[in-house]
Amino acid sequence: MKLVNLKFSTQVHSLLKDSYEVPYYSHERPPYPSDTQSNEELDRAIALSLAEDHRREGPAQDLEDEQLAKALQESLNVDSRPRFGNPFFPPHVPEGLLGILQCDRSNCAGCDQPLGYGRFLSCLGKTWHPNCFCCRLCNKPISEREFSVQGRDAYHRDCYKELFHPKCEVCHDFIRTNPAGLIEYRSHPFWNQKYCPRHERDGTARCGSCDRIEAEDVRYHRLNDGRKLCLECLDTAVLDTKACQPLYREVLKFYKNQSMKIDQEIPMLLVERTALNAARESEKDGHAHSAETRGLCLSEEQTISTVVGRKPRMPMGPASLFTEPQKLVRHCEVTAILVLYGLTRLLTGSILAHELMHAWLRLDGGFSNLPNDVEEGICQVMSHIWLSGELKNMTSSGSSSAHSAIEARLGEFYLHQIVTDSSPVYGEGFRRGYAAVRQFGLSRTLEHLRLTRDFP
Numbered sequence: 001m002k003l004v005n006l007k008f009s010t011q012v013h014s015l016l017k018d019s020y021e022v023p024y025y026s027h028e029r030p031p032y033p034s035d036t037q038s039n040e041e042l043d044r045a046i047a048l049s050l051a052e053d054h055r056r057e058g059p060a061q062d063l064e065d066e067q068l069a070k071a072l073q074e075s076l077n078v079d080s081r082p083r084f085g086n087p088f089f090p091p092h093v094p095e096g097l098l099g100i101l102q103c104d105r106s107n108c109a110g111c112d113q114p115l116g117y118g119r120f121l122s123c124l125g126k127t128w129h130p131n132c133f134c135c136r137l138c139n140k141p142i143s144e145r146e147f148s149v150q151g152r153d154a155y156h157r158d159c160y161k162e163l164f165h166p167k168c169e170v171c172h173d174f175i176r177t178n179p180a181g182l183i184e185y186r187s188h189p190f191w192n193q194k195y196c197p198r199h200e201r202d203g204t205a206r207c208g209s210c211d212r213i214e215a216e217d218v219r220y221h222r223l224n225d226g227r228k229l230c231l232e233c234l235d236t237a238v239l240d241t242k243a244c245q246p247l248y249r250e251v252l253k254f255y256k257n258q259s260m261k262i263d264q265e266i267p268m269l270l271v272e273r274t275a276l277n278a279a280r281e282s283e284k285d286g287h288a289h290s291a292e293t294r295g296l297c298l299s300e301e302q303t304i305s306t307v308v309g310r311k312p313r314m315p316m317g318p319a320s321l322f323t324e325p326q327k328l329v330r331h332c333e334v335t336a337i338l339v340l341y342g343l344t345r346l347l348t349g350s351i352l353a354h355e356l357m358h359a360w361l362r363l364d365g366g367f368s369n370l371p372n373d374v375e376e377g378i379c380q381v382m383s384h385i386w387l388s389g390e391l392k393n394m395t396s397s398g399s400s401s402a403h404s405a406i407e408a409r410l411g412e413f414y415l416h417q418i419v420t421d422s423s424p425v426y427g428e429g430f431r432r433g434y435a436a437v438r439q440f441g442l443s444r445t446l447e448h449l450r451l452t453r454d455f456p
Contacts, residue, residue, distance in 0.1 A: 108132050124154065135159050170195040170204060170215050188212065190416050209233035209344045210410055223342045225272040232406050236345045241270045247345060248337075251352040254386055258442065260360055266334050268352070270341035279338055294343065295351035297358035298335040333362040346390060346411045350418075353386035354379045366450045374454055377429025378445075381437055384418050384430070387411055 108115055109124075110132025121128040131141050136153035137160075148160035155163065166175050166183060175196055178184045187194050191212055205214040208227035214220050220228035229237055238244045248268045255262055271279070280293050337355045339348055357379040361367040367375075391411045394404055421427030436445045436455040448456045 110134070124149070124152070137163055166194055168196045168199070169193050170199050170213055172216065189420065190413050207233055208342065209237070209347055210413060225274060225342075227273065227342060229342060233344050233410065235403065236407055236410075237342050238270065238345055238348045239342055241268070241341075244268065244270050244339070244348060247349050248352060251349055251356060251386065254353065254389070255356060255360065258385075262356065262360055262363065264334065264359075264363055266356075266359055267336040269336060269338055271338050273340060276338055276340055294340040294347075295355045296338040297355045297362070298338060299333055299362065334359040344407075344410055346387065346407060347414055349390065350383040350387045350414055354383040357382040367453075370449065370453055373425045373429035374433070374449065375429075376425050377431075377433035377455070378449065380418055380421075380426055380430035381433040381442075384415060384434065385442075387415050387418075391415075 106115055106127060107113060108120075108129045109126035110128050113129075115127060115129065119130060121130055121133050123133065130143070133154065134141050135147075135156045136150075137155055140156075142154060142156060144156070146157065148155045148157050150160065150164065161174065166185060167173065168175050168185070173196070175183050175185045175194070184197060185194050186197055186200060188211070191210075193212055195213055199213060205220055205228045206212065207214070207220060207230040208223070209229055210233050212230055214228065214230070218230075220230050221234045222228050238247065245268070252262060276293055276296060279296055279298060337352065337359065339351050339355070343351070358375070361370070361375065361378075391408060394408050394411075397404075418430060421430065432455045433445070436448075440448070440456055445456060448454075
């Protein structure tokens with residue numbers, strides 16, 4: 001799993017800003033002198049005002065008035081000059097107060113209408129009517145003093161969290177931040193399924209075929225040995241030995257087409273996990289096995305419990321499976337091929353391709369005592385070749401059904417598992433073998449293995 005630390009940063013801005021807190025601060029026209037007032041009376045009022053100004057105490061009072069007007073203008077962030085002229089300002093208003101009393105003639109960034117008189121918002125480098133500054137998600141006005149920004153769009157903080165804060169795909173809760181303030185979650189390397197770290201420790205089940213973790217609102221099918229399958233994998237799961245025989249013959253035909261025909265009839269059995277693990281412990285082949293064994297090539301005489309039964313009629317119904325003992329008697333270097341039951345058709349086929357390569361190497365007689373990474377590596381190469389061919393056939397058939405698309409995606413996942421395996425035996429062995437086969441071909445690579453017990 002990938003550990004992703006995502007810094008969840010929310011840009012917080014101070015929002016509401018009042019405009020001109022001065023007289024005539026509304027969307028109405030400022031008061032004007034009465035239309036019936038005569039010019040003579042107006043002139044007399046202006047003359048009296050000027051016379052009163054001359055009676056003030058000299059330049060000190062003039063300087064004080066000028067500083068006061070300038071401070072008012074700067075605190076209100078307005079220009080003292082009219083931007084588009086002032087045909088509506090009362091003629092008796094002193095020139096120094098024009099910037100304070102004029103309305104804002106710029107347009108709102110939301111509705112593109114003039115701001116006019118009244119309150120407005122100044123944020124994100126623009127000015128807005130209060131009802132025009134809206135959340136990008138819910139389209140409702142943002143009235144809080146703090147909001148979040150993504151790109152050039154503004155959001156309510158709750159809307160931003162709903163849209164951008166990652167949610168766990170298992171419990172569907174917002175993924176919590178760790179003590180460092182980072183959102184920490186696990187992400188599947190192929191399916192990109194994001195989930196809380198705690199689900200790796202709380203016993204949440206995974207699909208035994210595709211490794212996807214079980215969500216709380218989805219129920220996986222439980223097999224007899226305790227494993228679970230998602231419904232997509234259950235659709236093509238191979239659940240008993242008889243049902244697997246056609247697939248087994250297909251993989252044998254694949255080896256024949258590679259000029260690697262296996263003449264010996266080798267029994268193939270589907271078994272439960274406990275039986276497979278017991279057979280692995282009894283098998284003394286000196287080879288390393290993966291932690292979760294899904295297939296085994298036996299060369300010892302053993303009695304194995306094979307799986308017999310039929311597929312459930314309903315997705316969540318019982319599988320009607322039972323086991324019966326079958327004695328395997330050694331007639332050659334290979335006694336049987338064992339495969340874990342309940343895996344998808346493509347995964348079962350890739351395991352058969354892997355185990356049959358072990359059988360071919362033993363039956364040929366010229367590949368004894370290969371190093372573990374070399375033998376497991378070339379077996380993984382054969383599995384990869386078979387899977388790639390199956391996916392190519394799906395593409396060339398032109399099938400566009402949802403079933404085919406799901407199966408093809410699963411096949412891509414199995415290829416991904418082979419290619420990205422980090423183990424020194426299976427992973428590094430495959431990469432060395434795959435590089436050799438691509439450069440020299442399969443036949444020359446096998447001949448080199450026969451002579452040197454190593455990849456070219």
